[in-house]
Amino acid sequence: MSQDVYQCKKQNKPISGVVEVPGSKSMTNRALLLAALSKEDSCLEGVLFSDDSRHFLQCLQELGFELFIEEENARVTMKGTGGQIPKKSGTIHVGSAGTAARFLTALLALSDGTYTINCSDQMKKRPMKPLFDALTEMGAEFTYIEEEGFLPAKVKGNGGICKDVTMDISKSTQFLSALLMVAPLTKNGLKITITSEKKEGSYIRITTKMMEQFGVHVEFDGAVYRVAGNQKLTVGNYYIEPDVSAACYFYGIAVLTGGTITVKNVFRTSMQGDMKFLDVLQQLGCLITETKYGIQVTGPKEGQYTGIDVNMNDFSDQTMTMAVLAAYGTTPTIIRNVGHIRVQECNRMAAIVNELNRVGILCEEKGDDLWITPGRLKSATIETYEDHRMAMAFSLLGIRTDGIQIADPACCKKTFEGYFSVLDKLLEAN
Structure with a gap:
């Protein structure tokens, strides 16, 4: 991996494995x-x-x-x-x-x-x-x-x-x-x-x-x-759960390839909102299993799935992941009620539209919704807008399309500085 660009590696087989992600x-x-x-x-x-x-x-x-x-x-x-x-x-x-x-x-x-x-x-x-x-x-x-x-x-x-x-x-x-x-x-x-x-x-x-x-x-x-005053607050010894947002990128690889991915120590008891993305993966035809090691996602056979109509307001950090998965669906996808992502690390609505259009996928903003029509993807260098989630989510494009590069991969250090190393290790093991 160069300092400025990450070269994605297209996969022609189901990708399976166990990965570990950092804390939330x-x-x-x-x-x-x-x-x-x-x-x-x-x-x-x-x-x-x-x-x-x-x-x-x-x-x-x-x-x-x-x-x-x-x-x-x-x-x-x-x-x-x-x-x-x-x-x-x-x-x-x-x-x-x-x-x-x-x-x-x-x-x-x-x-x-x-x-x-x-x-x-x-x-x-x-x-x-x-x-x-x-x-x-x-x-x-x-x-x-x-x-x-x-x-x-x-x-x-x-x-x-x-x-x-x-x-x-x-x-x-x-x-x-x-x-x-x-x-x-x-x-x-x-x-x-x-x-x-x-x-x-x-x-x-x-x-x-x-x-x-x-x-x-x-x-x-x-x-x-309402919060009453003069309440005693005691943290003591406390364990922070693995980051479910980070786990979802790897679950996305299972979707795209029809493989099976387990993320260590992510369980149904997690309090994190992105657990709702697992319900979306089920709509895409995934099998979700909780093992003693963590939640396991098995993707649809040969990575074939139809598009969906989904309200992602309450777990909008996965909008970019869903947008990438939508590019490979067999029918269009609508992601609804995510307009607030315009004022996050970057204008994520505009960034998603720009980068999907860059690879040949029709993506349109309609109010606070994104409408994505699948198509034939082409190679491109993805701009990441200093946004860690754009870099991680759009790296999944390269799982099924040749010639995808990610600009400024180091922006992932905001939340997951080892992301591309973990990704490479997973792919090399298959």
Whole structure:
């Protein structure tokens, strides 16, 4: 693999094997924030080490939290402070990590200090305003260094006061997750009324389930979230599940080749939203089996399947994977209600359209839906837009089409820096 381009390797046979993927990004960064809020020491196992999580860890260290990091053992130990930030002023850099940006902004806004939050050029374009508005309503003060409503920014904390707020989560549920996680240590707790049509989602459910695991109760009546104040939060020893989002790329290889792929330690008990993608794979004719090692996916015979009409709003990280699989279906596919992916690492709607069109597949945006018509694919170099999920998902094109290259494969380091090595190892073993 060159530094700039990854050459995909077409396969002419079913691909089978067992792979291992790193820990969940979503769970890793939630666990790191909640460990910072815990009064007692925490030990996190199965931690994902990637660009995003390393930025989060570096930010915590810059704020004065005591961490013992064992990257080779996927373990982080943190000294509990009960949510008190050791340093009362400072500067952090969240990189391109949306979770670090949203979660740490909420933590700093409810502190008794003053801080500067810097970020990458990519993160400067991503939405933050709904979170800034809610935190400003609570009494935090923001000074925008470049564009109003976006990072980078300076924040002066409100001393830990929560109050009732309204919030629109249509662009990102991370705004809500951030507020929910910092609320239990405040004296007066928090009531959040959701004003958007979308009221909940898979990532919010990860947040509330993890909070419950750590002793914090969250109430939700269908429109309003409530978190009581002065709740004791204890993380203790905690195992982070393997990343289901990463597992799904390998399951996609089973679909395309009619092979059988097992991902270690991914089980039906996983709390991650992308587990819903397994239901989609069943619609494509896959056999899903839970073994003692992990979930096993056997693809349809000879990789032949019809297209589907599917609402992916609640597991939209797999939109790119589904779009690639749709290119090889025998009938058209419609992916519905994923317009919010326009404001993620890149405009993923436009990126999917551009890159499928580049390889000769008709893909159209219709409102918040994608309409994909299968066809004869041609070789191309896929642009990845500094987006890890574009790189990993579109590498699957090369499983069935000659001459597919992936530009900037190193962008995968955001969540899965060893992805292409794991992919090569799997293919070489067949």
